Amino acid sequence: MxxxxxxxxxxxxxxxxxYAQCCAAxxxxxxxxxxVPEQGNLRLxxxxxxxxxxxxxxxxxxxxxxxxxxxxDFLSVRTSYTLTEQLNIxxxxxxxxxxxxxxxxxxxxxxxxxxxxVDITAKYQVVKLKAWEVDPFFTLRIPVGQFDQxxxxxxxxxxxxxxxxxxxxxxxxxxxxTFSNKKVNAYASTSxxxxxxxxxxxxxxxxYGNLYLMSVGANLKLTEKLGVNLEVRDQIRDKSINNGEAVxxxxxxxxxxxxxxxxxxKKWIINGGVELPAYKNLNTxxxxxxxxxxxxxIGVTRNFKLKQDLDTVKYLLNSKVTVEQxxxxxxxxxxxxxxxxxxxxxxxxxxxxxxQGSHILVVAFKKEVDSEELMKRIAExxxxxECFIAELDAYDSLHSCCKYR
Amino acid sequence: xxxxxxKIGLIVLVLIACWSCEKATIVAExxxxxxxxxxxxxxxxxxxxxxxxPSVMRVYxxxxxLNFLWDVDLxxxxxxxxxxxxxxxxxxxxxxxxxFIKCTVTNKMGSVEEIVNITIE
Numbered sequence: 001m002x003x004x005x006x007x008x009x010x011x012x013x014x015x016x017x018x019y020a021q022c023c024a025a026x027x028x029x030x031x032x033x034x035x036v037p038e039q040g041n042l043r044l045x046x047x048x049x050x051x052x053x054x055x056x057x058x059x060x061x062x063x064x065x066x067x068x069x070x071x072x073d074f075l076s077v078r079t080s081y082t083l084t085e086q087l088n089i090x091x092x093x094x095x096x097x098x099x100x101x102x103x104x105x106x107x108x109x110x111x112x113x114x115x116x117x118v119d120i121t122a123k124y125q126v127v128k129l130k131a132w133e134v135d136p137f138f139t140l141r142i143p144v145g146q147f148d149q150x151x152x153x154x155x156x157x158x159x160x161x162x163x164x165x166x167x168x169x170x171x172x173x174x175x176x177x178t179f180s181n182k183k184v185n186a187y188a189s190t191s192x193x194x195x196x197x198x199x200x201x202x203x204x205x206x207x208y209g210n211l212y213l214m215s216v217g218a219n220l221k222l223t224e225k226l227g228v229n230l231e232v233r234d235q236i237r238d239k240s241i242n243n244g245e246a247v248x249x250x251x252x253x254x255x256x257x258x259x260x261x262x263x264x265x266k267k268w269i270i271n272g273g274v275e276l277p278a279y280k281n282l283n284t285x286x287x288x289x290x291x292x293x294x295x296x297x298i299g300v301t302r303n304f305k306l307k308q309d310l311d312t313v314k315y316l317l318n319s320k321v322t323v324e325q326x327x328x329x330x331x332x333x334x335x336x337x338x339x340x341x342x343x344x345x346x347x348x349x350x351x352x353x354x355x356q357g358s359h360i361l362v363v364a365f366k367k368e369v370d371s372e373e374l375m376k377r378i379a380e381x382x383x384x385x386e387c388f389i390a391e392l393d394a395y396d397s398l399h400s401c402c403k404y405r
Numbered sequence: 406x407x408x409x410x411x412k413i414g415l416i417v418l419v420l421i422a423c424w425s426c427e428k429a430t431i432v433a434e435x436x437x438x439x440x441x442x443x444x445x446x447x448x449x450x451x452x453x454x455x456x457x458x459p460s461v462m463r464v465y466x467x468x469x470x471l472n473f474l475w476d477v478d479l480x481x482x483x484x485x486x487x488x489x490x491x492x493x494x495x496x497x498x499x500x501x502x503x504x505f506i507k508c509t510v511t512n513k514m515g516s517v518e519e520i521v522n523i524t525i526e
Contacts, residue, residue: 056498065455065498067455067456067495067497067498068456068481103456103481103483103495104456105456105457106456106483108483110483150474152484152489153472153473153474153475153484153488153489154474154475154476154482154483154484154489154492155474155475155476155477157477157479157480157481158479202476202478204478204479205478206478206479242478242479243478245502247479247499247500248499248501249498249499249500249501250499287498287499287501288498289498289499
């Protein structure tokens with residue numbers, strides 16, 4: 001009974017997004033496991049994913065059936081912007097470099113390429129209690145890519161087309177918790193996807209089955225630059241409907257384990273991960289279904305402080321300013337906010353930016369700035385610099401993740 | 406006078422007929438004419454799931470400069486020659502049941518299509 005309850009709890013709290021190759025729809029999801037950016041920040045993620053499928057399943061068991069292998073190479077660009085403290089908008093567009101299959105008996109290969117779909121997500125924070133956050137969201141998936149690609153005089157089947165060919169609607173809710181040491185945060189989300197019938201001039205009347213997604217995961221910061229993420233995602237898909245009848249070899253339940261790693265290099269974060277199907281139950285006894293074997297992805301992420309960067313550029317372009325640089329020790333984003341906060345509020349300072357990698361504080365000003373006094377104020381806030389060493393009580397007052405000594 | 410009036414009347418009638426008629430479809434141009442599908446041969450109308458028991462289809466069509474396009478809602482059609490006038494249909498496990506396969510034959514004059522059915526068991 002306890003095992004059943006624990007399993008239900010995991011399934012309820014977990015959301016996932018994965019695709020069996022048979023009759024798969026639109027863009028695969030390849031996230032980086034990170035939270036939404038802070039207000040006024042724009043996050044850019046460019047990701048490449050490779051997936052292969054060469055095994056058929058009936059129910060929970062691997063089948064001896066052999067017919068074709070499938071694969072894809074997919075590139076996506078995702079931008080995420082937090083407009084207000086509560087509202088975040090994310091847009092994701094994908095391109096299939098190649099989406100193909102090979103027939104085992106004959107060796108014949110065919111493929112498609114092109115834009116997939118555009119996904120737009122609006123996420124709104126309704127609850128924020130100390131370290132907890134609850135964000136309902138809604139994703140609209142728009143079939144912008146081609147759905148009628150022809151390969152060697154044959155109209156390619158649905159699961160080989162780059163686009164899903166139908167509008168899909170995905171409401172859900174996400175939960176976040178940040179732990180007191182700030183090195184760990186956990187998340188969970190759940191959502192349901194409803195699809196319209198495919199819009200095409202072809203003589204088909206096809207509708208993808210509903211998709212129920214659940215995932216739970218955690219991020220852990222190992223060092224200043226290195227972090228890991230582990231996510232468990234469960235996907236349950238109803239059978240697709242074609243001409244009013246259920247497509248027998250479709251639908252099922254797949255549980256993925258997704259470990260990821262990320263590394264900060266200057267202003268970029270390099271991330272990579274693998275998707276491993278740990279459990280499958282494709283409810284198609286008697287009708288073998290091709291299922292994911294393995295997928296991996298690699299990507300880069302960059303955060304832009306959009307408003308601040310624009311203000312900085314505007315200041316530097318429109319004024320005759322003096323720019324000075326100072327060494328200031330520190331460690332994390334919180335240090336950056338604090339150091340820049342002290343500097344930006346100092347008399348006559350126009351803009352100030354501290355770089356996490358080089359520990360250099362760049363200060364631009366029109367009228368003369370008392371540099372010694374500025375460094376003294378920064379040391380009083382707890383940060384050693386090229387002029388002063390912070391007193392012990394000032395250093396001790398820093399948050400645990402900021403302890404750079 | 407009467408013969409002359411009759412001729413003029415006939416000319417006027419022909420001119421009126423030409424103006425009032427809808428523009429006729431051009432059905433031939435040089436060696437090319439509107440495509441005609443004479444037949445589609447199907448080696449088997451019932452096939453088994455998997456790649457070992459395919460059905461071969463061949464379209465016989467005339468018209469000149471023909472382009473062939475095949476389409477099925479669910480299932481796998483593989484071309485067997487360069488212009489895809491001969492194709493093979495495989496019994497994909499995703500699509501058990503009766504399948505309707507459409508062949509569209511096109512040239513500069515127009516297009517014509519025909520549907521054949523094959524059952525996957």
